[in-house]
Amino acid sequence: MPRNLGDVADYFLPRAGGATAAARRERAQPVRPPWRAERPAALPIVAIPVGDRDVLRAAFAWNLAVEVARLGASAALLAPQGEEPSPLWPESGPGPVGSEVVLTQATGLPELARAALDLAVSRAAESDAGGLVLVRVPPAWLAGANDARALLRWVLLFTAGEPRDLLETYALAKAVLVRHPDARIGVTVHAARRLGDAERAFRSLAAVAARHLGRSVVSYGLLVDDLHVFRGIVARRPIGLEHPQSRAARALRDVARLLLDDARRWHVA
Amino acid sequence: MPELWLSPAPPRRELVRELRARAGELWPALRVIAEEVLGADASIDWVALEPGGRAVVVLVGEAGQDLELVARALAQRAWLEPRIRDWLQLAPRIGLRPEAGVRALLICPVFRGEALAAARSLGPEVLSLASYRCVRDGSGVSVLLEPVGVAPGAQGVAAAPPPALEPFRTGLTDLDLGLTPEERREFEQLASPGGGAE
Numbered sequence: 001m002p003r004n005l006g007d008v009a010d011y012f013l014p015r016a017g018g019a020t021a022a023a024r025r026e027r028a029q030p031v032r033p034p035w036r037a038e039r040p041a042a043l044p045i046v047a048i049p050v051g052d053r054d055v056l057r058a059a060f061a062w063n064l065a066v067e068v069a070r071l072g073a074s075a076a077l078l079a080p081q082g083e084e085p086s087p088l089w090p091e092s093g094p095g096p097v098g099s100e101v102v103l104t105q106a107t108g109l110p111e112l113a114r115a116a117l118d119l120a121v122s123r124a125a126e127s128d129a130g131g132l133v134l135v136r137v138p139p140a141w142l143a144g145a146n147d148a149r150a151l152l153r154w155v156l157l158f159t160a161g162e163p164r165d166l167l168e169t170y171a172l173a174k175a176v177l178v179r180h181p182d183a184r185i186g187v188t189v190h191a192a193r194r195l196g197d198a199e200r201a202f203r204s205l206a207a208v209a210a211r212h213l214g215r216s217v218v219s220y221g222l223l224v225d226d227l228h229v230f231r232g233i234v235a236r237r238p239i240g241l242e243h244p245q246s247r248a249a250r251a252l253r254d255v256a257r258l259l260l261d262d263a264r265r266w267h268v269a
Numbered sequence: 270m271p272e273l274w275l276s277p278a279p280p281r282r283e284l285v286r287e288l289r290a291r292a293g294e295l296w297p298a299l300r301v302i303a304e305e306v307l308g309a310d311a312s313i314d315w316v317a318l319e320p321g322g323r324a325v326v327v328l329v330g331e332a333g334q335d336l337e338l339v340a341r342a343l344a345q346r347a348w349l350e351p352r353i354r355d356w357l358q359l360a361p362r363i364g365l366r367p368e369a370g371v372r373a374l375l376i377c378p379v380f381r382g383e384a385l386a387a388a389r390s391l392g393p394e395v396l397s398l399a400s401y402r403c404v405r406d407g408s409g410v411s412v413l414l415e416p417v418g419v420a421p422g423a424q425g426v427a428a429a430p431p432p433a434l435e436p437f438r439t440g441l442t443d444l445d446l447g448l449t450p451e452e453r454r455e456f457e458q459l460a461s462p463g464g465g466a467e
Contacts, residue, residue: 049439050439051437051440053358055355056358140440140441143445164437168437168441170448171445208452212451
C-alpha cells in the first residue's frame, strides 16, 4: 500500500533501474581514503538550509552524506525531527555505506548547534578517516542565528540559477554573514542546463555578495537535476549507489570531494 | 436484445476499474495521475488533474457510505492540498498548479438528503457528486455513471487566479528575506534581458 510522498510520486515517475544485489554490494564497499588524517576533536559541521518541504535539496544533502561515506569518511546528517514519516529523509539510523541520518528534538538554532557539536565530537572519536556532519537548518531559524556560531561557521547553500533563486540564496547568505561575518558560505548550483549557466549564476551571486556584504562566497560546484535524482528521491536510494555512472552521481561525488578536501585542509591548518 | 437488470456491484477492484473507464468518458478532460494513494489514514481511489491544473480527489463508496464519504473527502482534500508542491518538485511538468487548489469528487450509488445538502453548501469548487448503477447486461455487468448536480467537466475547471508571488523553495517569503531595495534590484537586473553580473 502506498504510504507517503515517495510512494505517491511513484505513480507518475518511473521506478529506479534495477541493480543486482551483487552489484549493489560491490558498490557499497567504501573506498579507502587516499589520506589518513590525524583524528580531530570534532568533525567539521556543514550547515545546509533546507525548507520543510524541499525534497529536492534534502535529497541532495542526504546523497552528499552518502557520497562522503563512499569516499571513506564518516558522514552523518543531522536534522530536526519534524513530522513522521518525514517527506525529506529516510528513517533515522544507519544508512548506506556507513552514512547515518540522526534526528534531534531541537526546536531552535542553539539546541540544534549543541546537538550538532555533540554528534561531531562523538563521530570524530569513532572515525580514523575524518568526515563531516551535515546539518539541515530550517531557513526560518536563521533569523535568530545570533547564538549558533559553531553551527554556522560553514554553510552550504544550494541554489538554482534563476534570479529569484539567487535572490533567496543571497538572502540566506546575508542572514548568516550579518551575524557571523567569519562564516564560510559555500554555494552549489543545481538545475542549470549548461555548465556556463551555472558558472554565470555563481558569478552573479558572488558579485552581489561582494558588493553588498563585502564578502565572497565559495563555489562548491554543480549538481545535476537529472531523472536519476528524482528516481532516487522516490525510491529513497542514493544515486551514487543506484546509478554511479550517471552525471548526477558524478557531480555529487565531486561536491562531496570538494567538501572533504576543505574539511581536511581546515583541520590541518 | 438482452434484458437489463439492476445488479449488485462487482468486487470493489473491478467496480473501481469500470468506474474509471466511465469517468474517462464522462469527463474526458480529467486525467488520472495517481491511484490508491494512501492519504489521511485511508486510501484515495484516484487523484486526477483538471486542465486548469487543479487536483481532484476521487473517492468511490458503496450504498450507505455517502455521508462518510463526504467527511472523508474533506479530510483527503485537506491532506492533499499542502502536498501538491511536494509532488510538483518531483514531477514539475505534470501540470499541477498548487494555487488552483483541490476539489473532491464522490462516486456513490445514492446520495441522501444530508449528503446533497453538504455538497450544495460546500459548492462545486469543493465537492461534486456522481452516482453509479450496476446493470447486468447479458452475461456481463456494466456500470452506469452520471453526475449529480454540477458536472466537474462542465464547470469544474478552475479559473486561473491572479498571479501571486510564490513563496521560495525554502518556505520563506519575500517579507522574510530582509533585503534592501538595492539588493533586490541587483537580482531584478539579472532577470531582465541582457542582465547578468559578470
